[in-house]
Amino acid sequence: MLHERMEAAINEQIKWELYSAYLYKSMEAYFEAENMVGMAAWMRAQTKEELCHAMIMFSHVIERGSRIKLAPIDGPETEWASALAVFQHALEHEQQVTARINALVDTAIELKDHATTQFLQWFVTEQVEEESAASAVVGKLKLMQGAPGGLYQLDQELGTRVFTMPTPAVGIV
Numbered sequence: 001m002l003h004e005r006m007e008a009a010i011n012e013q014i015k016w017e018l019y020s021a022y023l024y025k026s027m028e029a030y031f032e033a034e035n036m037v038g039m040a041a042w043m044r045a046q047t048k049e050e051l052c053h054a055m056i057m058f059s060h061v062i063e064r065g066s067r068i069k070l071a072p073i074d075g076p077e078t079e080w081a082s083a084l085a086v087f088q089h090a091l092e093h094e095q096q097v098t099a100r101i102n103a104l105v106d107t108a109i110e111l112k113d114h115a116t117t118q119f120l121q122w123f124v125t126e127q128v129e130e131e132s133a134a135s136a137v138v139g140k141l142k143l144m145q146g147a148p149g150g151l152y153q154l155d156q157e158l159g160t161r162v163f164t165m166p167t168p169a170v171g172i173v
Contacts, residue, residue: 002066003111009104010061010116011069016100017054021047023076023093027086030078036151038159039083042137045163046090052169053123059172060119083151084141091134098127122168 002010028043061068080086101123108116137158144150 002061002064002116003113006107006111006113006116007061007066008069009107010057011071013100013104014054014057014061014068015071015073016097017050017057019073019076020093020097021050021054022073024050024090026076026078027080027090030080030086031083034083036083036155038155038157039086042158042161045161048163049166052166052172053126055172056122056166056168060116064115084138084145087134087137087141091131091138094127094130094134098131101127126166 001007024043024047028040028047031037031040031043058068077089080089101120105117105120105124108114108120137154140154141151144154
């Protein structure tokens with residue numbers, strides 16, 4: 001079984017991953033309303049990825065003989081000033097997720113929970129990818145400020161993103 005502190009921390013992270021999916025779904029809705037269907041598609045894929053992250057953690061808690069304790073999720077923002085503001089928010093959010101994953105690793109190490117420490121390494125690596133992807137879009141949006149043709153082209157590019165089931169999630173969801 002997981003130590004009670006580890007169980008509580010992972011349950012809180014499951015809530016955070018579900019909130020992340022909720023946030024990205026809200027961003028998708030924003031982009032749909034703004035007729036930026038490519039960016040909406042990018043956020044739709046991100047939503048699915050966050051749901052998988054929650055389920056991977058959910059399965060770990062169950063496999064360790066511990067309990068899932070779902071908690072209420074706050075509503076996310078629904079309006080932003082621009083596509084750049086949306087992706088800056090996404091990047092800041094991913095940076096917060098990274099800090100939370102790092103804190104989980106610290107707790108697992110402190111508790112000498114080697115199985116959870118090993119389990120969380122996939123998330124550490126995943127967060128590097130998550131931050132990099134959001135940062136790349138922020139960088140492109142900053143380069144094209146005031147150039148609607150560039151925004152159109154980036155929207156088309158982001159619309160090509162295809163959701164791929166994360167490896168640890170295969171067989172879970």
